[in-house]
Amino acid sequence: TSVCVHGLGYIGLPTAAVLADAGHAVTGYDTDEAVRETVQNGDIHYEEHGLADLVAAVRADGALSVAAEVPTADYHLVCVPTPFDEAAREADLRYVRSAAQGIGEVLRADDVVVLESTVPPGTTIGPFLEALEAPSDLEAGADFSLAYSPETVMPGRALAELRTNDRLVGGFTDVSTEATRRLYESVVTGEIATVRDPTTAEFVKLLQNTYRDANVALANEIAKLADDYGIDARAAIEDANRHPRVDLLQPGPGVGGHCLPVDPWFLGHGSNQLDLVERAREINDGMPAYVADKVSRRLGSLDGRHVAVLGVAYKGNVDDLRGSPGIALAEELESHGGPTVALHDPHVSDSTHRLESLDGATRDADALVVTAAHDEYASLAPDTVTARMADDVVVDACDVLDRERWRDAGATVVTL
Ligand code: SAJ
Numbered sequence: 001t002s003v004c005v006h007g008l009g010y011i012g013l014p015t016a017a018v019l020a021d022a023g024h025a026v027t028g029y030d031t032d033e034a035v036r037e038t039v040q041n042g043d044i045h046y047e048e049h050g051l052a053d054l055v056a057a058v059r060a061d062g063a064l065s066v067a068a069e070v071p072t073a074d075y076h077l078v079c080v081p082t083p084f085d086e087a088a089r090e091a092d093l094r095y096v097r098s099a100a101q102g103i104g105e106v107l108r109a110d111d112v113v114v115l116e117s118t119v120p121p122g123t124t125i126g127p128f129l130e131a132l133e134a135p136s137d138l139e140a141g142a143d144f145s146l147a148y149s150p151e152t153v154m155p156g157r158a159l160a161e162l163r164t165n166d167r168l169v170g171g172f173t174d175v176s177t178e179a180t181r182r183l184y185e186s187v188v189t190g191e192i193a194t195v196r197d198p199t200t201a202e203f204v205k206l207l208q209n210t211y212r213d214a215n216v217a218l219a220n221e222i223a224k225l226a227d228d229y230g231i232d233a234r235a236a237i238e239d240a241n242r243h244p245r246v247d248l249l250q251p252g253p254g255v256g257g258h259c260l261p262v263d264p265w266f267l268g269h270g271s272n273q274l275d276l277v278e279r280a281r282e283i284n285d286g287m288p289a290y291v292a293d294k295v296s297r298r299l300g301s302l303d304g305r306h307v308a309v310l311g312v313a314y315k316g317n318v319d320d321l322r323g324s325p326g327i328a329l330a331e332e333l334e335s336h337g338g339p340t341v342a343l344h345d346p347h348v349s350d351s352t353h354r355l356e357s358l359d360g361a362t363r364d365a366d367a368l369v370v371t372a373a374h375d376e377y378a379s380l381a382p383d384t385v386t387a388r389m390a391d392d393v394v395v396d397a398c399d400v401l402d403r404e405r406w407r408d409a410g411a412t413v414v415t416l
Contacts, residue, residue, distance in 0.1 A: 001025070001183065004073035006099045008035050008066075010258075010320070011116060011151045012079030013044065014158040017054045020063035022187045027067050029102075040066045047319040047347060050159045070102040075183050076113045078103070078128075079151070084262040091120050091266050093127050100131035107136045112145040112179045115198070118205055118259065120269030124148040124198035125172065145176035148198035149184065150205035155257070155318050166190040170201025209263035210277055215249045216260070217280035220287055223251035223416045233416065234399055251416045253291050253371045253397035254325030255284040256314030261323045288328035291397055292336065294414055295367050298393045302338035306390065308365040309333075311372025312345045312353060316398065319347040325397075326371035327353065339366075346376045359388070367393035373400040382409035 001024050005016040008030040020026040030036050038045045042059035044052050058064040080095035096117055103113055113132060115124050124147075129140055140146040149169045153161035167188045171177025177194050184192055195201045219237060226233035237248045255261055264281055268274035296302045312326040313319055321327065330341045342361035343353055362368055362385050370377050378400050386392065386409045394411040396403065403413045 001075065001186075002071075002073045003027070003075040003077060003183070004029055004067075004071055006030075006070070006076060006078045006103070007080035007095070007117075008032075008039055009079065009081060010046065010048070010155060010158070011153065012077075013039065013055065014048060014051055014153070014162055015077060015079060015116070015151070016064055017051065017058050018159060018162050018187050019183075020058035021054060023063070024183075024186070026058075026064045027071050027073065028064060029067050029070055033068070036066050036068060039064075048158050049156055054159065070106050072106045072108060072111075074111060076103045076107075076111065078113070078115045078117055080117050081258070082117050082119055082266075084265065089265050089268075091123075091269065093119065093123065096123065096128055097131040100128045101135060104132045104135040107132070107138055107144060109138060109143045110145075112147070112176070112183070113140075114147045114149050114180050114183075116149055116151045118150065118209075118263055118266065119148075119202055120266040121199045121202045121206070122270055123202060124170075129172075141173045141176065145179040146172040146198070147176045147180040148201040149180055150201060152205070152208065155315075155320060163187055164190050167192045168195055168201050168204055169193070170195040170198040172198060203267075206263050206267045209259050210267055212249065213255060213260040213264050213284060214277060214280040215247075216252065216255050217283040219249045219251045220283055220290075220416075222248070224290065250399065252287065252325065253369070253416070254287040254328055256323035256325045256328075257320065258322045261285070288325055288332045291329055291369060291371075291395065291416070292332040295333065295369060295393065295395060296336065298395075298412065298414060299366055299391065302333065302336045305339040305366040306342070306364055307333055307339050308342050308344065308361040308368040310344050310358075310361070310368060310370045310377055311374055311398070312343050312350075312355070313347050313372045313374070316373030316400070317347065317375060319349075321348060321350060321353075324371075329369060329371055345372065346374060347372075358385075363388050364390040366391035367395065369395040369397055370400055371397055373398040377401065382406045382411065386410050 003024045004027045005012045008028045016028045042056040078099045080099050083092040085092045152165050167184050169180045223233040264277045342356045344361040382405045392412045395414040
């Protein structure tokens with residue numbers, strides 16, 4: 001079977017590699033020349049566990065090729081980004097539309113088109129289908145198959161989860177659903193569940209991330225409450241979770257990434273019922289300010305102080321900066337006018353954010369705040385770091401440090 005994967009990003013590239021590894025003739029199409037070149041050379045352009053080896057292997061044996069023009073294919077999988085338009089609080093569907101149009105131009109009878117990008121409910125049978133059919137004489141359902149099947153993988157575990165997670169498929173017709181299921185069956189060991197239609201599948205995908213976001217918001221509110229009572233929030237959550245029907249997540253310096261901060265808003269695209277969901281978003285977006293306030297109160301004042309923010313990736317052991325709580329915290333601190341802020345991250349090489357070495361960032365720091373649970377931070381030597389600092393405030397916002405060892409090294413450890 002020939003498959004074209006549209007978009008070689010966080011989802012498209014691992015998907016293309018896994019399909020190629022399963023024996024399909026896969027072409028990766030991306031509009032970004034640098035990305036195409038990297039993959040063409042058997043390399044990858046971001047950090048993902050195991051992906052570099054797999055891409056090198058499927059490039060070497062020819063199962064994965066890269067194209068600068070949309071090729072014909074039995075299956076077209078669309079894995080392009082759907083940016084969030086902050087001002088309008090709307091999904092920006094331009095990449096989804098242009099992918100659909102590109103496919104429409106080469107579409108043949110009996111081909112199968114599957115949208116995987118996260119989108120507001122109604123997109124597959126609305127704007128996507130419209131753009132797909134515009135340049136083509138073919139009609140969805142009658143001439144070709146169309147489905148929505150959301151990706152659900154966790155960055156950092158993408159390859160494993162692409163195979164083991166259950167997969168949802170919502171087809172435009174039963175034939176579309178079946179054709180889509182056949183492709184995923186070749187790589188997915190989890191269950192392939194079919195839902196009524198593409199819109200339902202889009203809705204269900206958004207529920208998953210909205211649930212997670214709201215759960216973290218509750219954990220963040222619990223952290224604030226616990227602080228007022230002088231209670232250790234994480235220990236309290238662990239004990240609450242002993243109940244068989246309680247499953248609270250963990251507080252943190254904010255909710256980042258491209259999914260949780262955005263998807264709940266997509267849910268409100270065709271409805272004005274967002275209430276709790278909206279409040280949860282606000283609580284999570286408010287966490288960098290809450291952490292900045294904690295630092296400020298510990299130090300008495302931020303004026304003339306120096307704060308090191310460790311971790312600008314949106315979570316531990318990834319190199320993705322999207323929605324970074326660490327950067328939001330730095331901006332929050334700087335907006336108070338007083339402190340200088342230094343950023344560090346061993347996973348990120350990015351010129352726009354003046355990242356410093358660990359030594360440089362922590363030298364003469366009055367406070368350091370760990371905002372991403374990277375393994376490198378768990379293994380920091382507390383004595384060495386505290387010896388370099390000017391004051392002793394250490395905020396372990398992601399529960400990654402060994403608190404006792406840091407206290408023994410003279411740090412005033414603040415937790416969430
Ligand atoms: N976070 C917390 N506390 C927690 C868990 C997470 O503060 O207890 C924060 C993280 O630090 C991070 C943010 O939430 O800043 C999001 O991280 P995440 O690990 O929860 O999720 P993502 O964005 O990496 O991936 C999510 C996953 N969704 C679910 O688990 C329901 C993933 O499976 C999806 O495929 C992905 O979104 C997506 O593409 O939609």
